[in-house]
Amino acid sequence: MISLTRPNFLRKALGLCQRRVMESTLKEITNGDSVLDIKDKCGVGGGVEDMYGEDRATEDQTITPWTFSVASGYSLLRDPHYNKGLAFTEAERDAHYLRGLLPPTVSSQELQEKKVMQNLRQYQVPLQRYMAMMDLQERNERLFYKLLIDNVEELLPVVYTPTVGEACQKYGSIFRRPQGLFISLKEKGKILEVLKNWPEKTIQVIVVTDGERILGLGDLGCQGMGIPVGKLSLYTALGGVRPSVCLPITIDVGTNNQKLLDDEFYIGLKQKRATGQEYAELLEEFMSAVKQNYGEKVLIQFEDFANHNAFELLAKYHTTHLVFNDDIQGTASVVLAGLIASLKLLGGTLADHTFLFLGAGEAGTGIAELIALEITKKTSVPLEEARKKIWLVDSKGLIVSSRVESLQHFKQPWAHEHEPLKELLDAVKAIKPTVLIGTSGVGKTFTKEVVEAMASLNPKPLIMALSNPTSQAECTAEEAYTWSKGHAIFASGSPFDPFEFEGRTFVSGQANNAYVFPGFGLGIIMSGTIRVYDDMLLAASEALAAEVTEEDYLKGRIYPPFTNIRKISANIAAAVAAKAYELGLTTRLPRPNDLVKYAESCMYTPVYRTYH
Numbered sequence: 331m332i333s334l335t336r337p338n339f340l341r342k343a344l345g346l347c348q349r350r351v352m353e354s355t356l357k358e359i360t361n362g363d364s365v366l367d368i369k370d371k372c373g374v375g376g377g378v379e380d381m382y383g384e385d386r387a388t389e390d391q392t393i394t395p396w397t398f399s400v401a402s403g404y405s406l407l408r409d410p411h412y413n414k415g416l417a418f419t420e421a422e423r424d425a426h427y428l429r430g431l432l433p434p435t436v437s438s439q440e441l442q443e444k445k446v447m448q449n450l451r452q453y454q455v456p457l458q459r460y461m462a463m464m465d466l467q468e469r470n471e472r473l474f475y476k477l478l479i480d481n482v483e484e485l486l487p488v489v490y491t492p493t494v495g496e497a498c499q500k501y502g503s504i505f506r507r508p509q510g511l512f513i514s515l516k517e518k519g520k521i522l523e524v525l526k527n528w529p530e531k532t533i534q535v536i537v538v539t540d541g542e543r544i545l546g547l548g549d550l551g552c553q554g555m556g557i558p559v560g561k562l563s564l565y566t567a568l569g570g571v572r573p574s575v576c577l578p579i580t581i582d583v584g585t586n587n588q589k590l591l592d593d594e595f596y597i598g599l600k601q602k603r604a605t606g607q608e609y610a611e612l613l614e615e616f617m618s619a620v621k622q623n624y625g626e627k628v629l630i631q632f633e634d635f636a637n638h639n640a641f642e643l644l645a646k647y648h649t650t651h652l653v654f655n656d657d658i659q660g661t662a663s664v665v666l667a668g669l670i671a672s673l674k675l676l677g678g679t680l681a682d683h684t685f686l687f688l689g690a691g692e693a694g695t696g697i698a699e700l701i702a703l704e705i706t707k708k709t710s711v712p713l714e715e716a717r718k719k720i721w722l723v724d725s726k727g728l729i730v731s732s733r734v735e736s737l738q739h740f741k742q743p744w745a746h747e748h749e750p751l752k753e754l755l756d757a758v759k760a761i762k763p764t765v766l767i768g769t770s771g772v773g774k775t776f777t778k779e780v781v782e783a784m785a786s787l788n789p790k791p792l793i794m795a796l797s798n799p800t801s802q803a804e805c806t807a808e809e810a811y812t813w814s815k816g817h818a819i820f821a822s823g824s825p826f827d828p829f830e831f832e833g834r835t836f837v838s839g840q841a842n843n844a845y846v847f848p849g850f851g852l853g854i855i856m857s858g859t860i861r862v863y864d865d866m867l868l869a870a871s872e873a874l875a876a877e878v879t880e881e882d883y884l885k886g887r888i889y890p891p892f893t894n895i896r897k898i899s900a901n902i903a904a905a906v907a908a909k910a911y912e913l914g915l916t917t918r919l920p921r922p923n924d925l926v927k928y929a930e931s932c933m934y935t936p937v938y939r940t941y942h
């Protein structure tokens with residue numbers, strides 16, 4: 331294998347494509363800038379361009395003295411991108427200096443998968459499974475993704491919600507190796523340099539958090555890193571985006587979590603959160619550096635920011651950068667898909683239903699707005715009117731017009747005329763919703779009385795307990811089915827096991843943004859889309875809803891199983907890309923004829939490659 335080596339740098343074995351090596355080398359030598367970038371900066375045309383960018387126009391630039399070397403067998407075994415463990419063939423063992431470094435047996439990837447699954451299943455504690463999976467990802471990336479893809483229903487709760495929540499809470503203690511970039515206040519003024527320290531030069535998706543609202547677990551500061559890492563592993567496993575183009579980032583501006591500040595193993599800045607101008611300036615530098623380093627078409631997914639920053643960042647950057655807030659937009663698209671699908675069971679159109687939310691933050695108001703938008707697209711009802719079918723309750727009670735002056739801006743559109751009500755149960759009785767959605771981040775808030783009230787008002791109450799992880803779910807599947815006497819249609823943000831009630835087995839759906847963001851991102855990347863528009867979210871919702879089958883409905887679910895997720899992601903990607911082409915937002919031209927086939931052809935597969 332040909333590899334590039336560099337002191338203080340993660341070693342990167344390339345060698346599968348000579349051209350990629352040369353391009354990458356050229357970027358490195360020129361400190362990440364292309365020759366044209368440098369010429370732009372110098373304001374001169376330069377002499378004859380050689381492929382190393384070493385013409386007169388670049389003479390005053392510092393360069394990194396790269397050397398090419400052949401990776402020894404030992405370092406090949408320790409490179410997670412290329413390691414195949416016992417699956418190296420006899421010929422590869424000869425060609426790549428591996429003789430003696432491995433025991434004699436040659437195993438297939440399938441056998442390796444079987445063994446690792448067997449080992450994983452022996453762990454009783456979910457966090458141990460999580461750590462074993464993270465170890466595998468660091469040891470053998472392709473095997474990690476093969477496991478995740480082939481056993482998605484079993485392993486999603488391990489690498490994602492609920493276990494990732496516990497992992498973030500204990501991240502300081504279980505931390506072994508950095509899996510993404512940490513950008514803290516200490517790096518202010520140097521963020522572009524920090525980005526250049528990442529070993530991969532071509533990045534297409536960044537998931538970034540500042541750790542202030544990790545699932546429903548609150549401020550976990552720097553330990554929120556588990557979330558971008560987990561989300562990006564789903565980009566690859568569920569959406570087929572290559573792992574090398576994914577970059578997890580945690581921005582550390584401190585934490586207000588006193589428990590973490592007092593914890594000797596805490597890995598982040600030991601200070602209270604920076605706010606106001608200091609925060610805005612760091613984020614501005616970050617956003618500029620990302621665009622400067624990776625160009626216009628890198629997708630930046632904001633994840634688990636507290637709502638006061640989340641709405642502001644989206645509003646500030648959606649016209650200048652390719653940004654997407656998963657908690658506001660991705661969640662909205664997934665929930666809307668479930669609602670569209672549920673109409674087959676509930677009857678009527680969306681406009682015929684009344685929606686009540688517990689929780690009026692990112693998820694709640696994001697979903698509410700997309701429902702209203704969909705109603706206006708499907709009927710001639712104006713947005714203002716459509717919003718009147720949607721009610722939200724926050725920590726102070728029902729959002730009503732008498733509260734409007736004191737409401738945050740994102741709640742104001744939902745302040746309808748009504749007497750103030752403090753309790754959710756009173757709101758259910760007064761508003762008489764057909765659909766109840768939990769986005770409060772507070773567990774056990776859909777009480778027996780609330781579910782019974784929903785069941786008394788509706789033959790089939792639709793109840794969604796979206797808060798994560800499981801401990802924060804507004805109610806469990808068992809509670810929803812038991813208290814509604816088997817009448818509820820139920821979905822939740824974190825998964826629940828099938829539940830048997832009076833001889834019938836109910837399989838609830840997982841209303842989680844993981845259904846949409848991987849396919850959504852793939853659609854954007856493969857079409858070279860440069861901005862995210864709401865119509866693309868609606869297209870994703872329609873595509874996901876179309877995947878729900880009669881068999882799913884019979885089991886009581888309004889989402890398809892995750893087992894088919896790669897096919898689903900290809901369809902979502904195609905629908906999103908088609909909408910982006912229609913809106914003129916794409917740069918990958920001409921438009922491929924068959925976007926589903928194109929999406930499938932773009933997908934990363936984790937099978938081992940043969941090394942010559």
Ligand SMILES: NC(=O)C1=CN([C@@H]2O[C@H](COP(=O)(O)OP(=O)(O)OC[C@H]3O[C@@H](n4cnc5c(N)ncnc54)[C@H](OP(=O)(O)O)[C@@H]3O)[C@@H](O)[C@H]2O)C=CC1
Nearest residue numbers: 545546689690691692693724725770771797798823842843
């Ligand atoms: N299933 C999925 O795909 C997703 C799930 N989520 C989950 O949704 C939850 C909320 O996330 P997000 O919207 O971003 O969080 P926010 O902090 O933006 O919003 C939380 C909202 O809940 C309200 N709230 C808090 N406590 C109560 C209470 N006891 N009674 C009534 N309302 C209450 C808050 O009220 P106030 O404004 O008055 O403070 C606020 O309006 C999290 O648990 C998260 O994991 C989020 C995204 C996706």
Ligand SMILES: CC(=O)C(=O)O
Nearest residue numbers: 545634657798842843
């Ligand atoms: C699923 C998700 O994005 C959340 O709970 O924040």
Ligand SMILES: [Mg+2]
Nearest residue numbers: 633634656657
């Ligand atoms: Mg989130």
